[in-house]
Amino acid sequence: AQRVTQPEKLLSVFKGAPVELKCNYSYSGSPELFWYVQYSRQRLQLLLRHISRESIKGFTADLNKGETSFHLKKPFAQEEDSAMYYCALPPHNNNDMRFGAGTRLTVKP
Amino acid sequence: DGGITQSPKYLFRKEGQNVTLSCEQNLNHDAMYWYRQDPGQGLRLIYYSQIVNDFQKGDIAEGYSVSREKKESFPLTVTSAQKNPTAFYLCASSFLVMNTEAFFGQGTRLTVV
Numbered sequence: 001a002q003r004v005t006q007p008e009k010l011l012s013v014f015k016g017a018p019v020e021l022k023c024n025y026s027y028s029g030s031p032e033l034f035w036y037v038q039y040s041r042q043r044l045q046l047l048l049r050h051i052s053r054e055s056i057k058g059f060t061a062d063l064n065k066g067e068t069s070f071h072l073k074k075p076f077a078q079e080e081d082s083a084m085y086y087c088a089l090p091p092h093n094n095n096d097m098r099f100g101a102g103t104r105l106t107v108k109p
Numbered sequence: 110d111g112g113i114t115q116s117p118k119y120l121f122r123k124e125g126q127n128v129t130l131s132c133e134q135n136l137n138h139d140a141m142y143w144y145r146q147d148p149g150q151g152l153r154l155i156y157y158s159q160i161v162n163d164f165q166k167g168d169i170a171e172g173y174s175v176s177r178e179k180k181e182s183f184p185l186t187v188t189s190a191q192k193n194p195t196a197f198y199l200c201a202s203s204f205l206v207m208n209t210e211a212f213f214g215q216g217t218r219l220t221v222v
Binding site: 006009032034043044045046049051086090091096097098099100101102 | 140142144149150151152154157165167199201203205206207208209210211213214215216
């Protein structure tokens with residue numbers, strides 16, 4: 001069964017420190033993974049997707065098929081990065097979207 | 110203003126009553142989803158629909174019901190059978206193609222009093 005796991009419910013770092021939000025997946029085939037973000041009082045929105053291989057707001061994520069991971073990284077965290085982050089398997093083969101449990105990132109000044 | 114709209118934003122219900130949450134989208138999306146968001150548990154799928162007049166149960170469908178009579182609308186009814194209905198409910202929609210982005214509503218916070 002397809003599954004997404006985010007092992008950390010809470011993550012706290014200081015401004016300017018590197019940050020890594022972990023995501024592991026269970027999926028048969030070649031997965032396409034997304035990261036969604038929910039800022040305070042805003043709706044959940046797409047942050048980045050694996051296939052685009054781009055950096056959004058300084059964040060990057062690399063798909064590691066050997067480790068079945070799709071960790072989200074940023075070298076220098078900013079206070080405005082504080083939010084809830086969800087790793088997700090998008091819809092495929094007539095199946096639904098699957099989300100991890102989410103990680104709440106707090107960037108302290 | 111295009112997008113996906115949930116209403117109401119806040120909803121209070123007495124125990125034993127059914128209540129219906131609205132979700133409407135004008136994005137011409139085929140697929141629509143309902144999730145429940147609880148602290149520490151992430152997004153759990155309640156129901157999803159890929160086509161009009163058809164829907165599938167998610168992981169926590171017990172105590173909930175849905176309908177999909179129109180492409181634009183996917184209302185969720187929280188019935189009195191739902192043992193712990195107080196939660197934040199999110200509706201989403203997407204095109205029915207592989208690996209597509211989903212768009213979310215702003216959510217409805219339901220409180221049972």
